[in-house]
Each structure stands twice: as C-alpha cells, then as structure tokens.
Amino acid sequence: MTPRLLRWLIPLSAVPVLALLAYGFRVNPREAPSPLVGRPAAVFALQTFEGAPLALEAQRGKVVVLNFWASWCYPACYEEAPVLERNWRAYRDRGVVVIGVDIQDTPEAARKFVRDFSLSFPNARDTTGRVSVDYGVYGVPETFFIDRRGRIRAKHVGGVTDETFRTNVETLLAEPTG
Amino acid sequence: MIPELGSAAAIVALALALWGAAAAAAGAGTGRPALVLSAQHAALGVFVLVTACFALLSYAFLAFDFSVRYVAINTNLGTPFYYRITGVWGALEGSIILWTWLLALYTLVVILRHRESARELYPWVLAVMLSVMAFFLLVITVAAPPFARLTPAPADGRGLNPLLEDTGMITHPVALYLGFTGVTVPFAFALAALITGRVGDAWITLTRRWTIVAWYFLSLGLLIGGWWSYHVLGWGGYWAWDPVENAAFMPWLTATAFLHSVMVQERRRMLKLWNLALVILTFGLTLFGTFLTRSGVIASVHAFTQGTIGAFFLGFLALVLLTALGLLAWRWDALGAQGELDSVVSRESAFLLNNVLLVAAAFTVFFGTVFPLLAEAVRGVKVSVGAPFFNQVNVPLFLALIFLMGVGPLIAWRRASPDNLRRNFLWPVAAGVAAAAFFWALGVRSALAVLTLTLTVFVAATIAVDFSRATRARLRTGERLLPAMGGLLRRHNRRYGGFVVHLGVLLVTLGVTGSQAWSVQTETTLRRGEHAELAGYRVRFDGLSASEESNHFKVAGAFTVSNGRVLGVLRPAKKFYPQEQSPIAGVDYRLGLREDVYLVLGDFARDGSHATVKLQVNRLVSWIWIGGVVLTLGAGLAILPERKKPA
Amino acid sequence: MSARGAALGLALALAVAVAVAAGAAAQAPTRRVTEQQVHDVAAQLRCVVCQTLSVADSPSEMASQMRAIVRERLEAGEPPERVVQFFVDRYGEWILLAPPRRGFTLLVWAAPVVAVAAGLLLAAVLLARWTRRRRAAPAAPPVVDPAMQERIRRELESGP
Numbered sequence: 001m002t003p004r005l006l007r008w009l010i011p012l013s014a015v016p017v018l019a020l021l022a023y024g025f026r027v028n029p030r031e032a033p034s035p036l037v038g039r040p041a042a043v044f045a046l047q048t049f050e051g052a053p054l055a056l057e058a059q060r061g062k063v064v065v066l067n068f069w070a071s072w073c074y075p076a077c078y079e080e081a082p083v084l085e086r087n088w089r090a091y092r093d094r095g096v097v098v099i100g101v102d103i104q105d106t107p108e109a110a111r112k113f114v115r116d117f118s119l120s121f122p123n124a125r126d127t128t129g130r131v132s133v134d135y136g137v138y139g140v141p142e143t144f145f146i147d148r149r150g151r152i153r154a155k156h157v158g159g160v161t162d163e164t165f166r167t168n169v170e171t172l173l174a175e176p177t178g
Numbered sequence: 179m180i181p182e183l184g185s186a187a188a189i190v191a192l193a194l195a196l197w198g199a200a201a202a203a204a205g206a207g208t209g210r211p212a213l214v215l216s217a218q219h220a221a222l223g224v225f226v227l228v229t230a231c232f233a234l235l236s237y238a239f240l241a242f243d244f245s246v247r248y249v250a251i252n253t254n255l256g257t258p259f260y261y262r263i264t265g266v267w268g269a270l271e272g273s274i275i276l277w278t279w280l281l282a283l284y285t286l287v288v289i290l291r292h293r294e295s296a297r298e299l300y301p302w303v304l305a306v307m308l309s310v311m312a313f314f315l316l317v318i319t320v321a322a323p324p325f326a327r328l329t330p331a332p333a334d335g336r337g338l339n340p341l342l343e344d345t346g347m348i349t350h351p352v353a354l355y356l357g358f359t360g361v362t363v364p365f366a367f368a369l370a371a372l373i374t375g376r377v378g379d380a381w382i383t384l385t386r387r388w389t390i391v392a393w394y395f396l397s398l399g400l401l402i403g404g405w406w407s408y409h410v411l412g413w414g415g416y417w418a419w420d421p422v423e424n425a426a427f428m429p430w431l432t433a434t435a436f437l438h439s440v441m442v443q444e445r446r447r448m449l450k451l452w453n454l455a456l457v458i459l460t461f462g463l464t465l466f467g468t469f470l471t472r473s474g475v476i477a478s479v480h481a482f483t484q485g486t487i488g489a490f491f492l493g494f495l496a497l498v499l500l501t502a503l504g505l506l507a508w509r510w511d512a513l514g515a516q517g518e519l520d521s522v523v524s525r526e527s528a529f530l531l532n533n534v535l536l537v538a539a540a541f542t543v544f545f546g547t548v549f550p551l552l553a554e555a556v557r558g559v560k561v562s563v564g565a566p567f568f569n570q571v572n573v574p575l576f577l578a579l580i581f582l583m584g585v586g587p588l589i590a591w592r593r594a595s596p597d598n599l600r601r602n603f604l605w606p607v608a609a610g611v612a613a614a615a616f617f618w619a620l621g622v623r624s625a626l627a628v629l630t631l632t633l634t635v636f637v638a639a640t641i642a643v644d645f646s647r648a649t650r651a652r653l654r655t656g657e658r659l660l661p662a663m664g665g666l667l668r669r670h671n672r673r674y675g676g677f678v679v680h681l682g683v684l685l686v687t688l689g690v691t692g693s694q695a696w697s698v699q700t701e702t703t704l705r706r707g708e709h710a711e712l713a714g715y716r717v718r719f720d721g722l723s724a725s726e727e728s729n730h731f732k733v734a735g736a737f738t739v740s741n742g743r744v745l746g747v748l749r750p751a752k753k754f755y756p757q758e759q760s761p762i763a764g765v766d767y768r769l770g771l772r773e774d775v776y777l778v779l780g781d782f783a784r785d786g787s788h789a790t791v792k793l794q795v796n797r798l799v800s801w802i803w804i805g806g807v808v809l810t811l812g813a814g815l816a817i818l819p820e821r822k823k824p825a
Numbered sequence: 826m827s828a829r830g831a832a833l834g835l836a837l838a839l840a841v842a843v844a845v846a847a848g849a850a851a852q853a854p855t856r857r858v859t860e861q862q863v864h865d866v867a868a869q870l871r872c873v874v875c876q877t878l879s880v881a882d883s884p885s886e887m888a889s890q891m892r893a894i895v896r897e898r899l900e901a902g903e904p905p906e907r908v909v910q911f912f913v914d915r916y917g918e919w920i921l922l923a924p925p926r927r928g929f930t931l932l933v934w935a936a937p938v939v940a941v942a943a944g945l946l947l948a949a950v951l952l953a954r955w956t957r958r959r960r961a962a963p964a965a966p967p968v969v970d971p972a973m974q975e976r977i978r979r980e981l982e983s984g985p
Contacts, residue, residue: 011506014496014499014500018499021469025473035917132890133912134915135915138874139874413878413884517955530952534941542940553929559929560919561921561930562871562923564922564923566923571934572937651977651980780884
C-alpha cells in the first residue's frame with residue numbers, strides 16, 4: 001500500500017468499532033444462556049404457604065413447570081400469573097405440575113400476590129436463596145421446563161405466555177414415560 | 179401551556195442552531211463577516227431558548243405537573259423540594275437539556291473571548307459548536323422530548339430514583355457534563371484548524387486554557403462520582419469499573435494525554451498529527467460515553483435508556499469520527515514535525531511515554547468495556563469483564579505514569595545530560611529508596627503498596643527539589659521567603675499549577691493505595707446489645723427504629739461505635755420506597771484522616787431483636803477527597819493569566 | 826413426685842437443655858473460615874442483580890444469600906476454586922467478574938500488552954525519526970523553564 005493511501009486507514013479504522021457498537025443493539029445484555037439446560041434439575045425441599053412440604057423428587061414422572069417469581073416484579077410476573085394458573089388448571093390432569101418459587105420477597109407481599117391471582121398451584125418461598133442459586137436465577141420471572149425424568153429441558157426468561165407454556169409442555173408430554 | 183411552550187422553544191432553538199452552523203460555515207467559506215455575525219446572534223438565541231426550556235421544565239417539576247411524562251416518572255408528591263430541582267436532570271431527557279445548556283454556555287464564552295482574537299479559525303469553531311448543539315437539540319425534539327405529555331395525567335408521580343436523592347446529584351452531573359461539553363471547544367478548534375489548513379500552533383495556544391478547564395471538570399466529576407458512590411450506594415467503595423464510569427474515565431485519560439502532549443507541540447513543534455488525533459479521540463470518547471449511558475447496549479447500573487436514542491448517538495458518533503478523521507487524513511502532509519532531538523533521554527521522550535501509557539490505558543478500558551459485546555458477536559457467549567480485570571491490568575500502567583510524573587517536569591528538553599539527571603534526581607531517588615526501606619521496616623508487606631508509596635515519595639521529592647531550588651535562587655536576590663514562594667507560583671503559574679495538580683494526584687494515589695491494601699471488613703448478625711469487633715473498633719447493636727419520611731419508609735439501626743472510648747452512634751438504614759422493588763441501603767460512617775468506619779445495614783428482624791451489619795474500616799480514603807481539593811487549587815493556579823513582567 | 830412425673834420432668838429438662846445448647850451452637854457456629862476467605866471468593870463472582878458489583882461488595886439481599894452459600898461451602902471444606910466452579914456450573918461463565926485467561930477471552934487480557942507494545946513501537950519510531958533529523962531546528966519560542974533552570978544553576982554555582 002502506498003504511503004499516500006495509508007493515511008486513509010485512520011478514518012477507516014473507526015468503522016469496525018462503530019459496527020461492533022451497532023451490533024450491540026441486537027443483543028440484550030441482560031440475557032444469558034443457561035448452562036443447566038439438558039442437566040438434571042437440582043432437588044429442593046421447600047414448604048408451601050399452607051405449610052405442606054414441596055419437594056421436586058415427589059414430582060418425578062410428571063412434567064414440571066418451575067416458575068420463579070416475586071411480588072415486586074411488575075409487570076412481567078403480574079402478566080404471567082394468570083397464564084400459569086390457567087394452564088395449570090388445563091394440564092393438571094395430564095401429568096403436569098406447576099410449581100411457583102417466590103424469591104427475594106416478604107411473606108406478606110407474597111401471600112397477597114397468591115391471593116390476588118387465586119393461584120391454586122403449589123407456591124413456596126425460597127427463604128435462603130439456595131434454590132434460586134441452584135437454578136442460576138438472576139432475575140424474575142424465570143421459568144424452567146423439566147421433563148418426567150427430572151432433567152431441565154428449557155429455560156424461559158421473562159413472562160411466560162400461553163404459547164410458550166403449551167409448546168414446551170406438549171413437547172415434554174409427547175415423550176415416552178419410560 | 180407550559181409544556182407546549184417548552185417544546186416550541188426547543189424546535190426554534192434547533193432551527194436557529196442549524197441556521198447558525200450553516201451561516202458560520204458559509205461566512206467563513208465566502209469571507210462575509212455579516213454571516214458570521216448572524217451565526218453569533220443565532221448562538222445567543224439558542225442559549226436563551228435552551229435556558230427557557232430548562233426553566234419551564236424546572237417549573238413543571240416544582241408545580242407537580244404530572245401531565246408531563248418526564249415529571250410524572252421522576253417525582254411524586256412526596257419528593258422534597260430540593261430534589262425536585264436537581265431531579266430535573268436526574269433522568270434521560272433532562273440530562274440532555276443540561277448538556278445542551280452547558281454547550282450553549284460554552285459557545286457564548288467562546289464567542290466573547292475569540293471573536294476578535296482568532297479571526298481565521300473563529301467562524302469554523304462557531305460552525306462546529308453550533309452543529310453539535312443542533313444534534314443535541316435534534317435529540318431533544320425528536321428522540322427524547324422532555325415535554326411529552328401523559329394523558330390522562332396521573333394523580334401522583336412515580337418518584338425520583340432514591341439513589342439520586344443526594345447532594346451528589348447537584349454537583350456530579352453538572353461537573354461531569356461541564357467536562358464533557360468542555361471538550362467540544364478544543365475539538366471545534368482542531369476541526370477549524372484542519373478545515374482552514376492552519377494546523378500550526380495557533381489552535382493549540384488558543385485552546386490551552388479550555389483544555390485545562392474541561393480536564394479539570396472531568397476530574398472533578400469523576401471524584402464527586404466516587405464520593406457519591408462511597409457514601410450513598412452502600413457498598414463501601416468509590417469505583418466499580420462500571421461501564422458508565424469507564425465511559426467517563428476514558429476521555430479523562432486521553433484528555434490528560436492531550437494536556438501533556440500539547441506542551442511538546444508548543445515548545446518543539448512536534449506531535450502535530452498526534453495532538454489533532456488525540457483531541458478528536460477525546461471528543462469521540464465523550465460521545466461514546468453518552469451513547470453508553472443512554473443506549474443500553476452494555477448493561478450498567480447507570481444506564482438509563484430508552485428507545486431509539488442510542489441509534490441517534492451512534493449515528494452522530496459515526497459522523498463525527500469519519501468527518502474529523504477524514505479531515506486529518508486530508509491534511510496529513512502539513513502535519514510533519516519540525517523539531518529535532520539529540521537524545522532519547524529527554525523530556526520529549528518522557529511526554530511521549532506518558533502519552534503511550536495513558537492512551538494504552540484508555541484502550542484497555544475501552545476494550546474491556548466492549549469486550550462482552552465482542553464476545554457475543556464473535557463467539558455467541560456471555561462474559562463479564564469487571565473490577566478484577568481492570569484493576570490488574572491498569573495498576574502497572576498507573577505506577578509507570580506516577581514514575582513519569584516525577585521524571586517529566588525535571589528532565590531537560592532535547593537532551594538530558596548526566597549532570598542534569600544527577601542534579602535533579604539524586605535526592606528524589608535517595609528519598610524513594612529510603613522510603614521503601616522505611617515502609618518495609620514498618621511492616622508493610624504488600625509489594626505493590628511499598629512500590630506505590632515509594633514512587634509517591636519519589637515524585638513528591640522531585641516537586642520539593644524543584645520548588646526549593648527555585649525558591650533559594652530567589653532568596654539569593656534578597657527576597658524574603660513567603661514573597662519569594664508566592665512570586666514563584668504566580669510568575670510560573672503554569673509550571674507550579676501543574677506541580678500542585680500532580681501533588682493532588684499523589685494524594686489521590688495515596689488514598690487509593692491505602693484503601694485497597696489495608697481496608698478490612700466483616701459481616702455479622704448481632705442481637706441487641708451484642709457487639710462486633712474489627713481493627714480495634716467495637717460496634718454494638720442497640721436496636722432499630724422506624725420512621726415515615728415524606729416519600730419513603732425508613733428503618734434505621736443504632737450502632738454505638740467505640741475504640742476504647744465511645745466515638746458515637748452510627749445509624750445505617752434501609753429505606754423502602756414504594757416505587758422501588760427492593761429497599762435502598764443507607765450507610766452511615768465516621769470519616770477520619772487515617773481511616774473511616776463504615777456500616778451498612780443488612781437484614782433485620784421485624785421486632786428489632788437482631789440485625790445483620792456489614793462493618794468496614796477503610797483506610798486513607800479521605801485522602802482521595804483531599805487530593806481532589808488540591809487538584810482544584812492546582813488547576814486554578816494553572817489557568818491564571820500569565821504575568822508578562824517578572825514579579 | 827410419681828415416677829411418671831419424674832420421668833416427664835426429666836424429659837422436659839433434657840429437651841430444654843438440648844434446645845438451649847442447639848440455640849447456643851446456632852448463635853456461635855464454629856468459624857473455621859475467616860471473613861477474608863469468604864470475601865476473596867465472593868469478590869470473584871458477579872452479583873447477578875447489580876450488574877457490576879461483586880458478590881462481596883453488593884449490599885443486595887441476593888448477594889448476601891450468595892455469600893452465605895459461599896461461607897457454608899468453605900466451612901464444609903470445599904476448596905475456593907470448587908466454590909467458584911459451583912456458581913459457574915449454574916450460571917455460566919459470565920458470573921465470573923474477570924474472564925478466564927484462556928481461549929477467546931484471553932484476548933481481553935492480551936489487549937493491554939498489545940496496546941503498550943504497539944505504543945512503545947510507535948514512540949520508538951517517532952524518536953528515531955526525531956533524533957535522525959538533520960534539518961536545523963528552528964529557534965524554539967522563548968521557553969521559561971529551562972532558561973529559569975539555567976539562571977538558577979548559574980546563581981547556585983556563583984555561590985555566596
């Protein structure tokens with residue numbers, strides 16, 4: 001390259017940097033892929049708001065939809081709560097269980113949330129944060145779809161829609177129980 | 179009514195700015211002063227209109243006008259009066275108005291100072307500044323309108339981000355923005371120099387004080403930001419290498435490099451190309467900084483983002499970089515050095531090395547900040563680049579810079595003879611070695627701390643050597659001590675202003691070293707009446723108290739601190755704001771020259787029977803703030819007009 | 826007192842004693858792990874709710890829960906690297922505040938070295954060019970500082 005043209009490298013050098021920054025618009029810095037997909041779901045043993053025990057192992061053989069929420073998570077958790085309740089009622093007789101885990105919250109606010117949305121699926125508080133760490137939860141809401149053999153098959157960050165719920169659950173239900 | 183007036187004012191200001199930029203450029207190109215005069219009037223008009231915008235927005239805040247969406251989001255009926263004023267620039271739209279207003283202010287001062295003194299460059303400077311203002315006004319009118327209405331108007335607003343309810347909000351953004359916008363002036367002069375072809379020393383001499391002013395406000399903004407982080411954010415630190423912090427730090431690094439390299443151009447007519455490139459880079463980094471803060475492209479605690487505004491800033495950044503760097507390439511031939519050097523051991527080399535290190539540091543910080551984006555683009559993986567990385571890679575660079583800070587001012591231009599080296603550096607080196615031995619004997623075992631302290635002593639010694647030698651020379655002429663020292667400072671205010679600034683930097687270094695090397699902390703849960711001990715302090719938990727404030731609910735813990743004798747009661751609190759999802763930690767601390775005692779309240783039992791508290795003893799942190807004060811004095815000294823007659 | 830009453834009383838006393846002992850033990854667990862050790866591990870992890878602070882620094886509830894997990898695992902005898910890996914297994918590599926020094930992320934660690942090397946190279950080229958220049962240097966504009974130093978030197982050498 002002749003020295004005369006070399007000087008134009010200076011303005012041109014700005015282009016890749018600008019392109020990289022432009023790329024930044026397409027990604028969401030807060031979303032991270034989970035390394036847990038495909039791995040066995042961590043077991044937990046919590047207590048529901050009514051005092052009943054809630055353990056993951058007891059759900060072996062069913063498709064589990066594990067949802068992490070908080071009462072202050074507005075608007076996403078408020079939008080997905082009716083979705084979860086609706087689909088829970090539709091699928092509960094088909095071997096699907098929806099479990100809600102409340103994190104970073106106060107008992108009163110959480111109970112109010114459950115009451116307000118008339119949630120009939122089991123909900124428990126993760127008081128020590130261990131369950132949310134075991135599932136690599138970094139925000140709410142997050143939902144995990146666990147198959148009948150206890151493996152995490154999908155993770156959904158953000159509010160769950162009817163579509164997301166049904167697609168994932170139907171896929172897992174279609175798998176053989178063996 | 180009021181909001182409509184505000185929107186109208188912004189639109190008219192935009193039109194004026196566009197007209198002014200075109201008129202100034204046309205006037206410069208065709209040599210017609212009437213056009214330039216018209217551009218001046220346009221600039222004045224822009225200033226008046228943006229002031230009006232500012233005033234109208236403030237009025238909307240003070241009057242609780244929740245029909246304006248910006249007001250509804252950032253204030254509520256409980257927001258205290260003074261935070262309704264500072265809240266005006268507390269979020270995106272208002273901060274852009276602040277930025278534009280400061281730009282308009284700078285433009286006015288440039289007009290007043292330079293319309294006579296910089297005949298050839300001035301019209302183009304005006305054109306550039308008006309163009310930059312036009313961009314920000316475009317953002318205000320199109321991308322982030324502050325007067326957008328909210329219908330129906332809510333009965334109460336959401337409220338200011340609680341972290342912003344602090345005196346830091348009054349000073350930190352204003353200081354930082356004064357720095358950011360201040361960089362526009364040397365940049366405008368640089369572009370004017372490139373466009374007119376007058377790439378000699380004129381533009382450097384004219385912008386010398388502007389550069390110091392902008393650099394100073396950047397430094398001040400960073401230091402106040404550190405103070406704010408320390409006493410509000412509840413984590414006991416002052417710098418987290420957050421992407422937005424980095425965004426302000428990078429232009430500071432290149433501005434510091436520029437401050438020094440212009441001295442080489444002034445004295446020796448070298449580094450012309452480099453200086454132009456450096457000031458363009460600095461301005462580009464200020465735009466990059468505002469892009470980062472507003473685009474959400476990189477996650478940050480600071481980022482307050484919205485919609486398409488990121489695209490606007492990226493577009494403008496692209497325009498500025500390609501145009502300015504293109505002009506630089508165009509004028510390449512005129513930018514050769516005209517000086518000659520006899521030896522590599524010389525002040526020119528020291529300054530060159532200073533620039534290499536500062537720009538390398540800026541590049542490192544930049545690369546680290548955008549690396550998550552790069553990793554995602556190239557590999558599709560998410561990575562984090564945080565404090566451990568930045569600390570590890572920057573420390574060696576800064577240590578080398580501190581060493582240069584001692585060498586640079588004293589080493590001779592062109593060629594430093596062995597004699598010159600011996601006379602200037604023998605005592606400081608000896609002092610440094612003695613200091614190293616002293617600290618080692620004192621029990622300091624961290625090699626990094628010893629090295630930093632040794633270099634600090636070395637640099638301080640060089641300043642002392644120079645100042646004492648000069649003073650003694652004056653004393654020989656019969657002058658008395660204090661007038662001699664004062665006269666020296668005044669006569670050579672640039673040099674000694676620089677020395678005082680260096681001293682300020684040394685004090686900041688001392689504070690940073692102390693706090694990083696010797697701070698201790700512990701976290702523990704205490705029952706009422708129980709105490710925790712750390713570094714000779716005993717902290718006893720006395721109980722909780724709750725109170726209802728105007729816009730939040732506060733739970734404060736009372737902790738009695740003693741170290742043999744009772745020092746006082748600290749009340750770190752947790753503040754519950756209705757609009758916030760988690761409580762805001764309120765810290766309490768006891769500052770000291772040697773160490774600060776710092777408490778953060780964690781979880782607590784509702785009945786006040788026990789509470790978790792994080793206790794820190796931070797060493798030497800106060801010297802950072804003291805260093806900031808010294809820095810201010812030094813910058814002030816350096817900007818003083820020069821005395822022509824010997825004092 | 827009947828035998829039954831005595832047995833009951835003894836059982837009650839035992840129960841109370843056990844409860845008190847358990848309470849005391851819960852209040853003061855055997856700390857085989859120092860706060861500094863917890864801090865060192867936590868400083869490597871990114872607090873997931875604050876985006877830039879480390880788990881050690883963050884005042885958030887999530888971070889303090891994570892610190893508790895770190896403390897518990899260290900007390901159970903797990904080496905620090907395993908504790909860090911525990912979090913990486915669940916969150917992914919972005920939970921590390923400093924990217925690992927291998928593979929693609931080695932690039933970010935190499936950047937400062939490359940930058941300084943490139944800068945020094947550029948400086949060396951410039952200096953070589955300046956010291957080789959044969960044109961007479963134009964008189965530099967009056968410089969205060971070296972002249973001042975010269976004056977001082979002469980005055981010092983002339984002596985009392």
